[in-house]
Amino acid sequence: MMQQLFVIKIGGNIVDDDLALNSFLKDFASISAPKILVHGGGKIATKIGNQLGIQSSYINGRRITDAATIDLVTMVYGGLVNKKIVAKLQSLQCNAIGLTGADANLIHAAKRPVKEIDYGFAGDIDAGSVDAHTAEVFLSNNLTLVFAPLTHDGDGQILNTNADTIASALAISLSKVYDVRLIYCFEKQGVLENVEDENSVINLITKEKYRQLINDKKLFEGILPKIDNAFAAIDNGVKEVLIGHANDLLQNVTANTSGTLIK
Amino acid sequence: MMQQLFVIKIGGNIVDDDLALNSFLKDFASISAPKILVHGGGKIATKIGNQLGIQSSYINGRRITDAATIDLVTMVYGGLVNKKIVAKLQSLQCNAIGLTGADANLIHAAKRPVKEIDYGFAGDIDAGSVDAHTAEVFLSNNLTLVFAPLTHDGDGQILNTNADTIASALAISLSKVYDVRLIYCFEKQGVLENVEDENSVINLITKEKYRQLINDKKLFEGILPKIDNAFAAIDNGVKEVLIGHANDLLQNVTANTSGTLIK
Numbered sequence: 213m214m215q216q217l218f219v220i221k222i223g224g225n226i227v228d229d230d231l232a233l234n235s236f237l238k239d240f241a242s243i244s245a246p247k248i249l250v251h252g253g254g255k256i257a258t259k260i261g262n263q264l265g266i267q268s269s270y271i272n273g274r275r276i277t278d279a280a281t282i283d284l285v286t287m288v289y290g291g292l293v294n295k296k297i298v299a300k301l302q303s304l305q306c307n308a309i310g311l312t313g314a315d316a317n318l319i320h321a322a323k324r325p326v327k328e329i330d331y332g333f334a335g336d337i338d339a340g341s342v343d344a345h346t347a348e349v350f351l352s353n354n355l356t357l358v359f360a361p362l363t364h365d366g367d368g369q370i371l372n373t374n375a376d377t378i379a380s381a382l383a384i385s386l387s388k389v390y391d392v393r394l395i396y397c398f399e400k401q402g403v404l405e406n407v408e409d410e411n412s413v414i415n416l417i418t419k420e421k422y423r424q425l426i427n428d429k430k431l432f433e434g435i436l437p438k439i440d441n442a443f444a445a446i447d448n449g450v451k452e453v454l455i456g457h458a459n460d461l462l463q464n465v466t467a468n469t470s471g472t473l474i475k
Numbered sequence: 476m477m478q479q480l481f482v483i484k485i486g487g488n489i490v491d492d493d494l495a496l497n498s499f500l501k502d503f504a505s506i507s508a509p510k511i512l513v514h515g516g517g518k519i520a521t522k523i524g525n526q527l528g529i530q531s532s533y534i535n536g537r538r539i540t541d542a543a544t545i546d547l548v549t550m551v552y553g554g555l556v557n558k559k560i561v562a563k564l565q566s567l568q569c570n571a572i573g574l575t576g577a578d579a580n581l582i583h584a585a586k587r588p589v590k591e592i593d594y595g596f597a598g599d600i601d602a603g604s605v606d607a608h609t610a611e612v613f614l615s616n617n618l619t620l621v622f623a624p625l626t627h628d629g630d631g632q633i634l635n636t637n638a639d640t641i642a643s644a645l646a647i648s649l650s651k652v653y654d655v656r657l658i659y660c661f662e663k664q665g666v667l668e669n670v671e672d673e674n675s676v677i678n679l680i681t682k683e684k685y686r687q688l689i690n691d692k693k694l695f696e697g698i699l700p701k702i703d704n705a706f707a708a709i710d711n712g713v714k715e716v717l718i719g720h721a722n723d724l725l726q727n728v729t730a731n732t733s734g735t736l737i738k
Contacts, residue, residue: 260550263527283555287523291554292546295625295633299577303631309579314562316572316618346616353612355579362558368566370558 217351217390218247221379224254225399226458227293236397237297239462241304246390248347248357248382249308251297252375257288277332277372286312286370289360297358308356313337313363314370316346319378321363321371335363335371337378339448342385376438380445387449394450395471396438397458402472403439407432413456417474419443442474451475480614480653481510484642487517488662489721490556499660500560502725504567509653511610511620511645512571514560515638520551540595540635549575549633552623560621571619576600576626577633579609582641584626584634598626598634602647602711610645611652639701643708650712657713658734659701660721665735666702670695676719680737682706705737714738 220240226232240249258268266280275281294310301308313319313335319342321335341363350357359382361375376396383394402413405425417425422439425431431439442453456471483503489495503512521531529543540548557573564571576582576598582605584598604626613620622645624638639659646657665676668688680688685702688694694702705716719734 260527264523265526286558287550287554289554290558291550291552295549295553295575295577298575299627299633300631302577302580302627302629307580308577310575310577312558312561312573314558314565314571314573317565317570349612349616353609364562364565366565368563370562 214389214391216245217386217392218243218245218395219250219379219383219386219392220247220395220397220462221250221252221375222397222458223252223375223399226397227251227254228256232458233297234300236458236462237300238304239458241301241306243462246351246356248351248359248379248386249297250359250361250375250379250382251289251293252361253285253289253293256293257285260284260288271329271331274331274334275372276330277334279333282333282370282372285372286362290362290370294358294360301356301358306356307354308358309350310358310360312360312370313341313373313378316343317364317366318343318346319359319363319373319381320366321373323365323369323371333369333371335365335373337363337373337381339381339384342381344385344389347382347386348389376441380441380450383445383450384448387451392450393452393454394442394445395454395462396442396456397462398438398455400457401460401470402456403435404432405430413470414472417472439474446475477652477654479508480649480655481506481508481658482513482642482646482649482655483510483658483660483725484513484515484638485660485721486515486638486662489660490514490517491519495721496560497563499721499725500563501567502721504564504569506725509614509619511614511622511642511649512560513622513624513638513642513645514552514556515624516548516552516556519556520548523547523551534592534594537594537597538635539593540597542596545596545633545635548635549625553625553633557621557623564619564621569619570617571621572613573621573623575623575633576604576636576641579606580627580629581606581609582622582626582636582644583629584636586628586632586634596632596634598628598636600626600636600640600644602644605644605648607648607652610649639704643704643713646708646713647711650714655713656715656717657705657708658717658725659705659719661701661718663720664723664733665719666698667695668693676733677735680735702737709738
């Protein structure tokens with residue numbers, strides 16, 4: 213049997229909220245198995261960008277990363293947010309190391325091709341983009357990897373990269389060496405049968421159940437890409453995917469008493 | 476005989492100048508031996524700070540690091556400057572990893588005690604602050620370490636830390652495992668007998684020569700701390716210290732044809 217590895221992704225609802233972040237990091241640090249944290253950026257980049265006169269622009273909900281914006285997110289995600297998390301984890305006796313995909317060439321990306329939309333300095337990755345060997349060297353030296361949502365193109369350019377995708381690429385790539393549990397923390401308690409009822413969490417979604425839920429039109433549309441992503445991870449070697457709220461998800465990280473388990 | 480290790484420090488005159496930085500990184504990447512780069516911050520932090528309404532204040536030439544300033548330098552030194560250098564080194568086939576002292580708990584610092592002056596979030600270190608074992612694990616995996624001038628106190632606080640001191644602490648601490656050559660790049664060609672004549676570089680300073688130069692009052696006062704630092708490193712195991720201008724120092728990194736060698 214392979215050793216267990218947790219790959220956990222947190223987004224803006226935790227990163228932007230000091231209390232929620234502290235509480236999350238305490239739970240995270242208490243996981244004794246090898247672990248990787250991937251954090252999104254949050255609103256702090258937009259706030260600092262506004263102060264610097266850098267306007268955030270979005271097309272179809274996706275940030276357009278121009279030259280000023282890639283510098284901004286490199287500073288804020290790769291510096292401010294990442295190093296604060298690392299320093300806090302160190303204070304919790306968790307030996308964290310803050311990383312972008314450029315560091316140790318861990319995640320190589322391709323700049324998104326310009327078609328109808330030019331996303332600017334946005335990077336696309338898959339599991340083949342990850343140097344699993346170096347990640348394993350770090351993990352086996354008892355280091356906890358903390359990734360900012362940044363990669364690089366190998367030609368000297370940092371690229372803005374979706375944190376969900378970084379988490380799943382890492383999870384898939386490391387599933388050859390570890391039993392990987394991929395955990396997506398978001399603002400809901402889990403996948404809900406009724407999006408307005410936090411008590412309607414679906415505890416387990418198998419492929420069969422998923423087909424049935426789609427046929428019955430039970431699911432909120434916004435959750436479908438997350439579930440598709442989860443099954444893609446499972447089809448590529450990840451043992452299971454858990455989706456839910458950080459508050460209670462990590463306290464029962466092995467017990468499966470909260471959130472939605474996808475397997 | 477131990478393997479050679481280069482520990483090289485660059486300051487604002489290189490970090491702030493894209494052309495000088497690119498040229499330096501090209502020379503640096505071409506060093507085939509294990510190597511560590513420590514970079515200062517440069518004026519970019521002051522510039523971005525001004526835009527954000529964060530005033531830099533100095534007492535006796537030293538920056539006072541208040542809460543807003545430590546966030547600023549964490550962003551700018553630990554994010555923007557550090558990751559840009561890492562991405563550029565990657566494009567030069569140098570497998571760099573960007574680090575602060577908080578990462579992997581590599582450099583632990585004590586917040587400078589408040590006496591007459593409160594320096595704020597400034598960290599003091601010595602060679603005992605360095606986790607040489609982890610640094611060695613990285614180096615022996617062919618990684619090039621790139622340090623921002625930041626450490627941490629172990630209680631969750633990032634601390635602003637002098638880049639010269641980080642370089643000498645790393646050099647001393649790793650001298651148990653490597654033959655360390657510590658190189659300080661600055662704006663002059665080396666230690667000058669006549670501070671107004673760049674052609675008056677003193678090629679070699681031994682302790683005896685140093686005493687003689689001081690007796691003869693030949694040296695510019697500003698250089699004395701750098702030389703004292705260099706001898707402190709040598710007294711603690713570093714093989715030799717080279718002081719000079721980045722332009723030609725690295726092109727002849729083993730030939731000793733430029734700069735001032737201290738041994």
